[in-house]
Amino acid sequence: MTRVLVVEDEPQIVRALVINLKARRYEVDAAGDAATALELAAARHPDVVVLDLGLPDMDGVEVIRGLRGWTRVPIIVLSARHSSDEKVEALDAGADDYVTKPFGMDELLARLRAAVRRAEPVAGGGEEEVVVETDGFLVDLAAKKASRAGRDVRLTPTEWHLLEVLVRNTGKLVSQKQLLQEVWGPSYGTETNYLRVYMAQLRRKLEADPSHPRHFITEPGMGYRFEK
Amino acid sequence: MTRVLVVEDEPQIVRALVINLKARRYEVDAAGDAATALELAAARHPDVVVLDLGLPDMDGVEVIRGLRGWTRVPIIVLSARHSSDEKVEALDAGADDYVTKPFGMDELLARLRAAVRRAEPVAGGGEEEVVVETDGFLVDLAAKKASRAGRDVRLTPTEWHLLEVLVRNTGKLVSQKQLLQEVWGPSYGTETNYLRVYMAQLRRKLEADPSHPRHFITEPGMGYRFEK
DNA sequence: CCGAGCCTTGACGCCTCCTTGACGGACGCC
């Protein structure tokens, strides 16, 4: 299902958007300010963001920059400002589209469909593997299920998130900073103790011999790597 | 250079667009009708299409469909029609953006930049040469993996950094000062002993005969050079 | 209101990596 993050501080507009989006089978998260928006974006990985520029706590363009620091998720800007400069600034900061209020719901939804569509992976080539199997354990990212030696293993949300990033980059080194920012959010980049704790938990739950990991490999000073 | 295909039948608008685009170093093709547009698109493979819906010979939406049959090139629609239905139809047919006339040139150009930007290759799609192979060893800079004779070789962060600088300048001489400053920082320029130690380690880990290096070559008094 | 997970945070021991010094060989200059 497509996940939409709505960032808007006017409750009526939020309500209208949420109702319309849910009716069309989108999964919707909503944030009323910039801080919550950035947090939710990091936690939920939306497929598209609808962003009002007039937020109470931060300039909307800063939100765009904050998102663009780590993700290419499509951003559709909503704004009451008609000025050309505002549009240019938002678009050049990394927005994908700019819709002025008042807006027609049909048009917004069409623009949203267009944004989601073009972000889709190319047919055929974009099929990503969601089930990963190693000699010791099995992970199904889509079903959020993991098992070792036939027995189901329970993972916490953070553990899943971390595992997901590693598995999506199977064989490639993922830097500590990238892991931290993708799992904990853009403002985290140095708290490597989080990584140490959660890597240990993943290993304890999935590796046959947690103290001699064969799949979750540490590259000292650089990051971690998942190997089948 | 970015190539733009302008599809528009009003000569003044064509002229304004062409002048503005060329001034910004875009390469511009122009078509006055749908047939020419489809032909030019096929022949020239533009990076983005600016498409007026009001063409003399064919409905603009048909042009969108015609293009979408074989390409995902970004399409920005220009139209005098403000109706919501028109926008929805064009966007759902495959357009990326919809700008109503009269339009501001700044805004159009910003939307064009946005369209081009997001069409840019994703990391991994825009093949930069990151895998280097010699007769004796193999280096993957993106995955941070190196192997010799089929066996993985572990390199430390500093070793990677040094290797990266050398590989990026394959065949070219890199001065000691440049290496020191790129790897150890701007304030290091004379500590050539660091280089000696780390070049030795790279050779020991990657060269078949470390004492007679064939790929990491010393240019006495000047610097080092990496050769495939 | 209580309890169960879950996330955060701190402490500690081990291990890796970077730095640094010493030594020997090759080469060129005097």
Place this chain on the structure above:
DNA sequence: GGCGTCCGTCAAGGAGGCGTCAAGGCTCGG
């Protein structure tokens, strides 16, 4: 032929990174 310079090699020390454990606080559901 002696000397100085530059480079390669080796080993030891210290600093910082990493794995591990456990306690505290938070949120959510009962």
